Amino acid sequence: EIVLTQSPGTLSLSPGERATLFCGASQGVSSNSLAWYQQKPGQAPRLLIYSVSNRATGTPDRFSGSGSGTDFTLTISRLEPEDFAVYYCQQYGGSPEVTFGQGTRLEIK
Amino acid sequence: EVKLVESGGGLVQPGGSLRLSCAASGFTFNTYWMHWVRQAPGKGLVWVSRISVDGSSTTYAESVKGRFTVSRDNAKNTLYLQMNSLRVEDTAVYYCGRPVATGDIDYWGQGTLVTVSS
Numbered sequence: 001e002i003v004l005t006q007s008p009g010t011l012s013l014s015p016g017e018r019a020t021l022f023c024g025a026s027q028g029v030s031s032n033s034l035a036w037y038q039q040k041p042g043q044a045p046r047l048l049i050y051s052v053s054n055r056a057t058g059t060p061d062r063f064s065g066s067g068s069g070t071d072f073t074l075t076i077s078r079l080e081p082e083d084f085a086v087y088y089c090q091q092y093g094g095s096p097e098v099t100f101g102q103g104t105r106l107e108i109k
Numbered sequence: 110e111v112k113l114v115e116s117g118g119g120l121v122q123p124g125g126s127l128r129l130s131c132a133a134s135g136f137t138f139n140t141y142w143m144h145w146v147r148q149a150p151g152k153g154l155v156w157v158s159r160i161s162v163d164g165s166s167t168t169y170a171e172s173v174k175g176r177f178t179v180s181r182d183n184a185k186n187t188l189y190l191q192m193n194s195l196r197v198e199d200t201a202v203y204y205c206g207r208p209v210a211t212g213d214i215d216y217w218g219q220g221t222l223v224t225v226s227s
Contacts, residue, residue: 001171033211033212033213035212035213035214037154037214039154044204044217044218044219044220045146045154045204045214045217046217047209047213047214047215050209050210050213050215051213056209056213056215057215088153088154090154090156090212090213091212092208092211092212092213093211093212097156097159097168097212098144098156098159098212099156100146100153100154100155100156101153102153103153103154
């Protein structure tokens with residue numbers, strides 16, 4: 001089973017700052033099958049990034065994804081007030097089919 | 110407009126059963142794999158199950174294997190999750206989701222709450 005570990009657990013930053021979120025996989029993620037989601041309280045998750053670095057429809061270009069193999073990063077270049085939320089990484093190419101990381105909470109400092 | 114609407118959640122005793130439904134509209138349902146994902150109160154996302162476009166291939170998380178069954182009715186544009194032998198730890202909001210391609214879910218329902226308690 002591919003286990004995804006996200007760090008940090010909580011990230012405290014101010015609007016305008018740069019955020020870097022990490023996702024580590026216990027084994028290589030095949031076919032770049034790695035996505036990032038944003039979730040706000042009381043809402044369903046929202047797909048931000050798929051296939052490591054492709055922005056989903058409607059994702060602002062301040063969000064970018066990178067990485068390969070076992071190490072992946074979500075970067076938010078300049079935080080807006082609406083970006084404070086919980087972020088999850090997800091792999092969908094391994095065994096079991098799909099796993100999520102435990103999440104990173106991005107909070108206002 | 111793509112729309113996914115879950116229903117069927119509620120309160121059930123341990124050992125009981127529930128069937129969740131997910132009504133899909135706004136896209137060609139029979140050309141997409143579909144997923145179920147759950148989220149316990151205050152916790153993270155956990156993938157539950159996936160089904161192929163024609164229902165011939167299904168996969169499950171180990172925690173639900175043998176107890177949950179995913180199915181679909183393409184004529185009714187509806188996805189199902191039959192949940193048997195429910196446990197307290199199955200308590201969660203259950204979401205259905207449609208992927209971009211395979212597992213990257215770009216459309217989600219609003220979720221339906223399942224509470225397993227005596």
